[in-house]
Amino acid sequence: MLAVKGITKKLPDGRLLLREISFEAKKGEFIGILGESGVGKTVLLRCINGLTTPDSGEVILNEDGNPQKINGKKGQELRRIRRRIGMIFQGSILVKRLSVLENVLTGGLGRISTMRSLLYGFTDKEVQAALSALEKVGVKHLAGRRAETLSGGEMQRVAIARALFQEPCLLLADEPVANLDPKNTEVVLDYLKPLTKEMAIIAVFHAPELVSRYCTRAIAIKDGTVVYDGSPHLSSSVLEYIYGTGPAVKSA
Ligand SMILES: Nc1ncnc2c1ncn2[C@@H]1O[C@H](COP(=O)(O)OP(=O)(O)OP(=O)(O)O)[C@@H](O)[C@H]1O
Ligand SMILES: [Mg+2]
Known part of the structure; x- marks a missing residue:
């Protein structure tokens, strides 16, 4: 339903923030995006819904067998496609x-x-x-x-x-439970999860245990690339690699 193909994004100072990010998302999936602060999670969500234009790569929303490219569109056409993507912004x-x-x-x-x-x-x-x-x-x-x-x-x-x-057929949520206490975190996520019956959800999290409890899949970004795409139950060695300097690991 959503195909992110080789998204690359440079920052104004020339630093390569995202390099060849690719993944697909389908209705029914609740994907948790993990990665250190500043790695580019928010920029990635903005590239997906067309608020930011990537330097290369494509974002394609395929609803009912009618694939539509998001990047490169302008004005009314962009608004029409973007209407299908709900966004909950950070804070x-x-x-x-x-x-x-x-x-x-x-x-x-x-x-x-x-x-x-x-x-x-x-x-x-x-x-x-x-x-x-x-x-x-x-x-x-x-x-x-x-x-x-x-x-x-x-x-x-x-x-x-x-x-x-x-x-929307796709809901993007940037840290939907940041600043919430544990009880409200559960309440919000208990309401979000069943929405996957009607859409795909891609949400940024800082707590891997929430990804493990609520998501159907985890994607981790490090050094601008997807270093893990698989089970939402991440092992401690995977987490050490994502957030620290541990050795590279394979996606589960
Ligand atoms: N418009 C911009 N101009 C310059 N730098 C930017 C711009 N947008 C983002 N950045 C930089 O890109 C990097 C990634 O930002 P982003 O907001 O995507 O990080 P993040 O992974 O969402 O971090 P956090 O977990 O803290 O929210 C940061 O260093 C940020 O300062
Ligand atoms: Mg962010």
């Missing part, structure tokens, strides 16, 4: 002064044009879809609350609902 930010429902409705990247929402408001169908997205992550009861009054865990669930409102 997801809601518009504090808007209600939860308004955050979901206005955050639907590409689904509703800002101009139209400002001019005409939302249709009943759109409101129902936003409420249903909130229900999927157990926060429908918070629809009328101002975003600034939510707890961190609730905000993160609203950020997921905002992504779901787009009806």
